[in-house]
Amino acid sequence: MILEKLFIVIGVLLAHFLNGSNIFELGNAVRPDFMIIFVLFFALRKGALVGLWLGFFGGLLTDTALGAEINPDSSLYYKVGLHSFSYAIVAYIVGKLTRNAYTENYISIMIYVFGFTLLSRLITYLLFLLFFHTNSNYSFIYVSIYNAVIGPMLFFVFTWIYRLEADEVRS
Amino acid sequence: MFWSQFGKNEEVLSITFVVFFSLTSLTWKGNLLVRGIATFQGIGDFFSGSFDSFGSVIKSSYNKIESFERVREERDSCLAVMDEYQQMAKDADRLRAENTILRQELNFSARGDYPAIRAEVLSVRLNSIYRTIIIDKGSESGIKSYMPVVSRAIDERGKFVEALVGKVIAVSKGSSVVQPLINSNFNMGVSVPGTNLWASLSGNSGRGTEVMLDYIDSGIVIDPHAFTPIGMGPSLPPSPNTYFSEGYSKIGKAVFSSSGSGVYPAGIPIGTITEEGPRNGSFKTAYVRPFVEFDKLQIVTIIKKLPDKWSEEWPAEKSVQVEGPYFGEIDFPREKEPTTQTPISIPPKPLKRVGKQNQGNEEPKNSSNPSLGVEP
Numbered sequence: 001m002i003l004e005k006l007f008i009v010i011g012v013l014l015a016h017f018l019n020g021s022n023i024f025e026l027g028n029a030v031r032p033d034f035m036i037i038f039v040l041f042f043a044l045r046k047g048a049l050v051g052l053w054l055g056f057f058g059g060l061l062t063d064t065a066l067g068a069e070i071n072p073d074s075s076l077y078y079k080v081g082l083h084s085f086s087y088a089i090v091a092y093i094v095g096k097l098t099r100n101a102y103t104e105n106y107i108s109i110m111i112y113v114f115g116f117t118l119l120s121r122l123i124t125y126l127l128f129l130l131f132f133h134t135n136s137n138y139s140f141i142y143v144s145i146y147n148a149v150i151g152p153m154l155f156f157v158f159t160w161i162y163r164l165e166a167d168e169v170r171s
Numbered sequence: 172m173f174w175s176q177f178g179k180n181e182e183v184l185s186i187t188f189v190v191f192f193s194l195t196s197l198t199w200k201g202n203l204l205v206r207g208i209a210t211f212q213g214i215g216d217f218f219s220g221s222f223d224s225f226g227s228v229i230k231s232s233y234n235k236i237e238s239f240e241r242v243r244e245e246r247d248s249c250l251a252v253m254d255e256y257q258q259m260a261k262d263a264d265r266l267r268a269e270n271t272i273l274r275q276e277l278n279f280s281a282r283g284d285y286p287a288i289r290a291e292v293l294s295v296r297l298n299s300i301y302r303t304i305i306i307d308k309g310s311e312s313g314i315k316s317y318m319p320v321v322s323r324a325i326d327e328r329g330k331f332v333e334a335l336v337g338k339v340i341a342v343s344k345g346s347s348v349v350q351p352l353i354n355s356n357f358n359m360g361v362s363v364p365g366t367n368l369w370a371s372l373s374g375n376s377g378r379g380t381e382v383m384l385d386y387i388d389s390g391i392v393i394d395p396h397a398f399t400p401i402g403m404g405p406s407l408p409p410s411p412n413t414y415f416s417e418g419y420s421k422i423g424k425a426v427f428s429s430s431g432s433g434v435y436p437a438g439i440p441i442g443t444i445t446e447e448g449p450r451n452g453s454f455k456t457a458y459v460r461p462f463v464e465f466d467k468l469q470i471v472t473i474i475k476k477l478p479d480k481w482s483e484e485w486p487a488e489k490s491v492q493v494e495g496p497y498f499g500e501i502d503f504p505r506e507k508e509p510t511t512q513t514p515i516s517i518p519p520k521p522l523k524r525v526g527k528q529n530q531g532n533e534e535p536k537n538s539s540n541p542s543l544g545v546e547p
Binding site: 019020021028032048052059065068069077080081085088128131134 | 189377
């Protein structure tokens with residue numbers, strides 16, 4: 001039990017580090033979002049509650065890398081809460097509403113990963129717009145397509161590492 | 172008892188906590204808890220950088236093992252040559268002086284005025300909603316917020332330059348967060364040497380790795396082939412009398428920092444103009460491709476320059492006291508006898524009111540705008 005949780009924590013850290021890496025860059029700032037794929041995998045396999053907490057902590061980790069900025073009054077402000085909210089909510093929706101209708105195959109993984117990556121980025125964008133400022137550089141489609149393409153492969157890898165077969169979990 | 176109650180409402184409590192915590196952190200952006208969480212960034216990005224370095228080695232080892240050997244030999248021979256040069260103090264002095272002259276001629280920044288420090292890039296988060304670069308040097312190395320960050324890059328003529336990466340926005344003990352040019356909140360003043368092009372550069376261009384020049388005077392030709400429906404300046408639709416040669420074009424020209432903001436030294440290369448952008452009211456815009464390739468960034472240089480003094484304090488004895496507003500009320504001599512001295516002195520020239528709107532009506536005693544309806 002403890003070992004399983006430790007492996008999940010390692011997985012979250014690994015996804016965070018990979019997000020900050022240039023290795024998977026396709027050019028023009030297009031790179032995958034490993035964290036949301038990881039969160040979606042656990043939301044589908046382990047349910048809404050695990051997905052919610054994993055999304056929360058994974059998002060919190062992502063938010064820490066956004067850095068701080070200095071206000072005109074010399075006070076620092078951080079951007080904590082953006083991804084922790086969006087990842088957690090998306091994972092909860094996936095675990096709660098779509099899990100029962102989910103049948104795992106390459107196509108369904110691609111559709112799910114594409115759709116929910118897009119949704120998570122849309123929520124993050126709206127929160128950023130609401131609490132900070134406009135951002136025309138944020139990529140929605142390209143990152144979602146990239147995630148959808150690598151999603152099935154990563155699901156296969158996660159299934160093998162965490163020993164979580166889709167059929168076993170649902171039954 | 173408590174745990175059984177908690178277990179029953181576990182899901183509701185969890186989602187309430189997550190939503191409450193996230194929205195509170197976003198609303199109250201600098202609270203103690205948020206700061207505590209944000210300090211994790213330094214630790215996390217150390218591992219991220221190590222992981223990135225490890226991954227890069229694996230990736231490049233597929234096809235570059237042979238070239239690495241060659242590069243290593245070249246590097247060793249270069250180091251040997253450098254050792255020889257280090258002993259030639261006189262030659263170095265001469266070269267330094269020559270370098271200063273060349274820098275001035277090429278409009279390079281006088282970086283020699285400021286000390287600089289090299290830092291390794293730990294992570295480049297271009298995928299994020301708020302693009303940042305994390306480097307492995309922090310306050311321990313004397314880095315402070317608002318210090319400019321540059322990196323080696325190749326300019327439009329294929330020469331090595333130290334091009335602008337961005338500025339430091341947050342510093343911890345052993346790492347710093349750099350706001351790159353392509354961050355949506357990045358703004359600075361730029362110019363094109365030898366031309367009258369001055370503009371504001373914004374990272375919020377809507378394009379992946381390009382930035383936008385905004386507030387360009389409409390009289391400046393950026394792309395001679397681009398014509399807009401707004402007929403302003405030289406961008407009018409072509410007629411037999413209008414002709415712009417390619418020499419007018421700003422496409423492909425390099426953009427440099429103008430030192431307008433006081434954060435960056437003047438003359439730091441930024442990038443080249445690639446395309447004319449959409450109109451911003453009566454101003455033109457253009458897209459700029461930075462010289463720095465952010466996805467290949469490994470080493471950066473932080474120029475230890477703090478922002479210039481934003482405003483100079485004016486001595487109190489020299490301050491000018493203006494009594495009353497500039498466009499103050501005007502007393503018309505025929506209507507009111509001057510009894511007291513007014514703050515603004517009007518020449519004792521008789522004024523005559525004109526304007527059809529007031530004919531036949533009782534004239535107001537005062538007018539708030541002296542330029543309307545009044546002629547000598």
